[in-house]
Each structure stands twice: as C-alpha cells, then as structure tokens.
Amino acid sequence: MKCKAMEKEINKWATFLVENELAQLRSNFTDKSAGLAQIKFRLSEQGTNTRKHLKSEIMKLDTSGLESFSTLTAPGDDVVGEFSAPPSFQLPNSNDFDGFVKEAIQMVKPAKGTTTLAFIFKDGVIVAADSRASMGGYIYSVKKIIEINPYMLGTMAGGAADCQFWHRNLGIKCRLHELANKRRISVTGASKLLANILYSYRGMGLSVGTMIAGWDETGPSLYYVDSEGGRLKGTRFSVGSGSPYAYGVLDNGYRYDLSVEEAVELGRRAIYHATFRDGASGGVVSVYHVGPEGWKKWTGDDVGDLHYQYYPVVPSTVEQEMVEATGA
C-alpha cells in the first residue's frame, strides 16, 4: 500500500520545508537559547509531521481549523517562495515548556461545571442548559447553547473558549459543505466532522463535552461528542457536573409522545433540579426546541424565580412567638 518513490518525494519536500523553517527561525531569534528551544520544538513537530505524511495511513493532525481563510496574501512574502509554511502557532517563551503544557491541561480538565441536556421526542429535539460559568471563586453567566446554523444547535460544557471556537469552526465547515454540495449537511455528518477534529487533538488539553442536535432529512437527531474523541448517537443525553441530577428527573418524566409545551417544561424542570443540587450549575435556564423548520428559543428563566414558582412559600404556623417584655 505504500509507494517507495512517493516516499522519497515526500521526504525530499519535507527536508526542504524543514530547512527553510530553520532559516526563518534563525533570522527571527537573536536570543540564542530561546531560538534553540524553538528550533528543537519545530524540528520534533516537523519530524512527527513528516512521518505522519509518509505513513499516510496514520491519522494526520487536522490543522484545517487553524487555516486562515484569507490565504490570498501578496506574493513575495519572505517565507518559502510559492510554498507556504505548514500551519503552526506561536509558542510561549518559557524554560519548562512541557511543564507549562501539563499545567495548562490540568487547569482546564475539571472545568465541566455545568448542566446541559437534550432529548428527542415526537416533535423534534429539546435542548436545555443552565448558564453558570465559574473561574475560581468568581461566577458569571454565559450562553451555553450555540447556534451552529438555523437548524442545528450545539451545547457547551467544558472549556468555554474551546466550545465556542470549535462550534463556530463547525458552522463554517457546514456552510462550506452546503455551498459545495448544494444541500444541507446532515447532523450525522456535522457531528462526525467535529468528532474527527477533536480526536486529532486528543491528549493536548482540549476540554469539550458537547451535544449536536438538529433536524435533517432523516428527522430529528442527537449526537454526543467529547474531547476524548467519543461520539454517541442517542435519544437522551445530559452532560456536565449536574448531569446525574438532571438524568433522574429527565428519565422519569420522559415519554416519546410529549407535546412541545410538556417537553419544554420537562427540560426546564430537569435543569432546575440539577442547579438546585449542583454548586457549579445555576443562573438562567435556556430551553430551545428544534423542529422541522429550525430551532426556536422557548424560555429563559432565572432558577431562583423558578424555585419559588415550583415551591411557593407556605406560611407555616408559629408555635411560640417572642413578644416584647412589657415594662420591667
């Protein structure tokens, strides 16, 4: 399955690119040690990339997400003549790069403090999420349901930046697919695109636990995709630190033939109960419904208000009352 001649060609171009990268690096860095560290890293990256290009059967790192879409730069760039350098990104100057990477991964890892859920029923898909995002002791409110395109939604759990960036990137790819093929992409295809990208970055510290929900030609679909590379097709999912609480309420109240109002209420109730028990979830419950015409936002209620709506304060009888002592 491998062609010897093609291998030699690829090797030749690979060494050409590496040499030009080195020349560029040498001219860029005056500080010797930083330059050397950069060169070493680039070399090792190039090495693995070369080997990856040679053995084309092994998974290649999918850097298409990092491509800048404004590739029509003026010729006469001082880079490599007609060939552009392989896509790469700037590295921070640090003494211990490996330690820095490990720390960065650990910082994002436990971050899936949220509750999101989605389920399929006879009239489409309900997608619901809380809005709490916390960084240390500081709490703020984030929009966790991302509108990929008018008929597909994605939920956010894990690193907010990772989710937002890769969902936006997925939206771009879906639109490109539409333009190239004159038909909308299926939810299966969109989720597979995202899963493949996330798989190629596994072990590098991305933290994404998302659900892709949409309505395509085959009807409503729901996929769970995470940054470990897993992709599951299903009818009910909940993701995040509050998900076990939400699952309980959701599984118990679920029937396939719910009406839209009942289903919206079920989603809202499940998120509310999760926010009640889970400290990392809270804020505002958003519920969306995806139907054959596309998605529509149904509710956005504060969980504090919801609590008193579901459990109104009952004035309790007082057994003993303290009264002011009258006179001495």
Added chain:
Amino acid sequence: MECVFGLVGNGFAIVVADTSAVHSILVHKSNEDKIMVLDSHKLIAASGEPGDRVQFTEYIQKNVALYQFRNGIPLTTAAAANFTRGELATALRKNPYFVNVLLAGYDKETGPSLYYIDYIATMHKVDKGAFGYGSYFSLSMMDRHYHSGMSVEEAIDLVDKCIMEIRSRLVVAPPNFVIKIVDKDGARQYAWRESVKDAPVPSA
C-alpha cells in the same frame, strides 16, 4: 467494565460484547453496538477508550474495503488480523490506540477463526478469548465447558452461562449484551440479551 468475549465452534465463530457507553459513573447509553462488521465474513469486537475504539475500527474497516476494491478479492481473516496488529504496533511508540480487539472471521479454505489482539499489539490465534473485567468470569467458564466442534445451540448456551455469571458476580455489570455470529453464510447479528430496556420509540 467493558466485557468482550468470543469462541470458535463447528463452522462458525461467535463474539459477544456488552452494550453500555459509560463515562465515569454515568451510563450514557445501553445500546451501543461495539461489534463492527468488517466485511461480509468478518467481525471485529473492540473495547477500550471510546474515541479510539470507533476511529480505529472504522479505519481498519475502510482499509479492508480498499484492499478489496483494489485487488478484486477480499482479505483472509489472518491477513486482516495481521494488518490490524501491524497498525497497532506502528502507532504504539508514537500515538498509541487503547483498543483491545477480538477479530472473528470465516474463510472458505480454512473455516472459522478467532484472533485476540491486545492494545500493545499482541496477537494470538485462539479458540476462545475475552477482554475486560468480564474476562475474569467468562474465561474460566469457557475453559470448563468448551470443546472443539460445538454446535450453535451449545455455543449460545455457553455464552448465556457466561453472561449470567458476569451479571451475578461483577459489581458494575453491564445490563445488556449483543451476540454476533459469523459462518459460511456471512457475518450477522444473532441476538441481544437485554435486562434493561430503554423507553420505547416508535420507528419511523
């Protein structure tokens, strides 16, 4: 937690896998099919990290199909198993796949065969094999009751014995299992063994 096991009988090979997709303490779904049909007469049952499992088995499936398109004849089971092992071995020192694989197939010339392929690219041709926590229970059951040339009924009986043992003795036993068989008529699903059914969804 993931239980995969299989055995070779008289003119057929059977593989059984659990069907739960688990994330720490949460069961995301209980009907995830982990036995992929590689081609008309091969099955690949995989267990391990979820992303790796799907990506690796799909990769093997597409390469096996490519060979058939290019050369007009399908790969033998031994060739497919060696190819799978080779891919695991090549990736091992760079970007290892954490997938354990049981590859079952039927060839006209050599009959049924079962290959045990570890995540560190160990390969053995076996009559019976198992992966996961379930292997602690199913291997000894199979050692006790297996004999070469079992009929389908005897083999399914043995499989059910193993499943019952796993269910009663494993602390986090998976509720549902899928059984697939490959013989001269091809690779196909044989049965499900379910103890937890999901809410019924009327089919479109």
